[in-house]
Amino acid sequence: MGCEPQRVTALVDDALEGEERAALEAHLAGCEECGAQLEEEQHIRASLRGLPSPEPTFGLEQRVRRRLRGRGRLSAAARLLLPLAAVLMVALWARGYSPFVAWELARDHTHCFGMDPLPARVLASEPEIVTAWFDEQGTNLPLIPPSVGRLALVGGRFCWLPDASRAAHVYYASDHGQVSVFLVPHDVRMSDEHAAHVGGRTVALVRLGSSILGVVGDDENQVGAFVSRLRTSVAALGPGATPILTTLRPAS
Amino acid sequence: MAYRLTGNAHDAEDLVQETMLRAYRAFDRYRPGTNARAWLFTILHRLRTDALRRRGRSPETVELLNDGPPVAPVHEAILTSGREEIVRALENLPEVFRSAVVLRDVEEFTHAEIADILGVPVGTVMSRIHRGRAHLRRALSGRV
Numbered sequence: 001m002g003c004e005p006q007r008v009t010a011l012v013d014d015a016l017e018g019e020e021r022a023a024l025e026a027h028l029a030g031c032e033e034c035g036a037q038l039e040e041e042q043h044i045r046a047s048l049r050g051l052p053s054p055e056p057t058f059g060l061e062q063r064v065r066r067r068l069r070g071r072g073r074l075s076a077a078a079r080l081l082l083p084l085a086a087v088l089m090v091a092l093w094a095r096g097y098s099p100f101v102a103w104e105l106a107r108d109h110t111h112c113f114g115m116d117p118l119p120a121r122v123l124a125s126e127p128e129i130v131t132a133w134f135d136e137q138g139t140n141l142p143l144i145p146p147s148v149g150r151l152a153l154v155g156g157r158f159c160w161l162p163d164a165s166r167a168a169h170v171y172y173a174s175d176h177g178q179v180s181v182f183l184v185p186h187d188v189r190m191s192d193e194h195a196a197h198v199g200g201r202t203v204a205l206v207r208l209g210s211s212i213l214g215v216v217g218d219d220e221n222q223v224g225a226f227v228s229r230l231r232t233s234v235a236a237l238g239p240g241a242t243p244i245l246t247t248l249r250p251a252s
Numbered sequence: 253m254a255y256r257l258t259g260n261a262h263d264a265e266d267l268v269q270e271t272m273l274r275a276y277r278a279f280d281r282y283r284p285g286t287n288a289r290a291w292l293f294t295i296l297h298r299l300r301t302d303a304l305r306r307r308g309r310s311p312e313t314v315e316l317l318n319d320g321p322p323v324a325p326v327h328e329a330i331l332t333s334g335r336e337e338i339v340r341a342l343e344n345l346p347e348v349f350r351s352a353v354v355l356r357d358v359e360e361f362t363h364a365e366i367a368d369i370l371g372v373p374v375g376t377v378m379s380r381i382h383r384g385r386a387h388l389r390r391a392l393s394g395r396v
Contacts, residue, residue: 009382013356015363040330041385044392047338048357051256063265064272 001027008034012041095163096187098194098205101214105205106198108159108169109180109216120155120171130156130170139168141183148229150174151222161185167214177222182214193227206230256342256354257300267303271296290361294369297351304347326393333392341391349384356381 001023010016011024028035094100112119122133127144130153134141137158146153151172158166159182168183184205188194194205202220204227206213213230217223258264274295275282282291333341342350355366363381367374 005386006378006382009385010378012385013363013378013381015378036325036327037389040325040327040389043331043333044338044385044388045357047333047335048342048353049360051335051339051358064269067269067273 008037096189098188098190101188102196102203103198105214106201106203113178121157123155125153148226177218179217184212188212290365325389330392341388352380353384
């Protein structure tokens with residue numbers, strides 16, 4: 001057998017067996033060069049073996065533990081946040097979904113008119129007073145009609161919607177029923193109008209200019225009359241008359 | 253191992269921290285009953301390789317390095333070299349050889365385990381160890 005330096009390395013690493021090992025050992029007995037390599041590699045290996053590792057700086061273990069705990073917290077946070085994110089996604093989707101908006105406005109109408117006394121934050125039949133109150137709250141409703149047919153202005157408040165936005169809610173009432181007019185604070189996926197019946201209430205969502213109004217009442221005819229009136233008022237003002245509640249004229 | 257690869261305590265500790273975090277995240281991929289220590293070294297090696305790649309250095313390409321002109325090792329010089337000199341020579345060894353030598357001589361892994369850790373065939377491991385030690389012998393020869 002001739003010189004095979006890589007086999008010498010394998011012998012140093014105790015990775016040769018049987019005949020291979022015997023053949024190399026026989027060669028080593030007569031080869032000074034390979035014998036020197038063996039000794040040198042053994043010396044290097046012995047020096048490196050058990051080389052003391054440098055002491056980790058103080059706090060390495062604590063830093064690793066802290067970062068691992070941080071991962072745990074993140075996982076726990078993710079477990080909590082993911083369902084919340086899902087709920088938020090559904091809420092964002094639902095807020096522009098016209099049947100859902102109609103249902104929500106009908107619920108607010110029923111809730112408010114089901115209370116005695118009416119939970120209005122401003123109680124007045126004069127549009128100027130109601131308008132001034134909404135203005136103070138940052139919502140511009142300068143020309144609220146004092147009445148539509150027999151329905152007379154009673155007052156108003158804000159109602160919270162499920163996405164934490166708030167809709168201006170204006171109350172109208174007569175001896176024969178009640179109507180709510182809402183200014184929906186966000187867009188709704190629909191064409192010009194969406195009509196719905198929810199729990200015995202009639203709901204009309206109407207797009208007038210850049211605003212979405214919701215009209216809710218117990219009587220379908222009253223709601224229809226209110227919507228017609230709104231449309232006529234806006235049409236009379238000509239194009240560009242938005243937002244709608246700022247342009248409504250008092251009933252003659 | 254981390255210290256021998258990176259050459260300084262700060263980078264070594266970063267590498268150890270990253271290795272532990274990666275192992276923690278990948279724990280579901282660890283097969284119980286297999287060599288946990290080798291598994292950790294596999295992660296450490298991958299992180300180190302990725303870090304080198306990001307810096308535009310690829311340890312694999314180092315394998316193509318020429319071993320240099322054959323210089324007859326000076327037997328006496330090598331056998332009288334102390335641990336400090338050997339460690340210094342190790343620090344100057346191209347990383348591709350250094351990782352194989354450290355895994356064998358410092359960490360005492362078998363050739364097969366090193367092949368798993370580095371993701372190369374056993375023959376390549378043996379070749380790297382051989383060439384690595386040859387580099388060290390030449391380096392130690394030159395000290396006198």
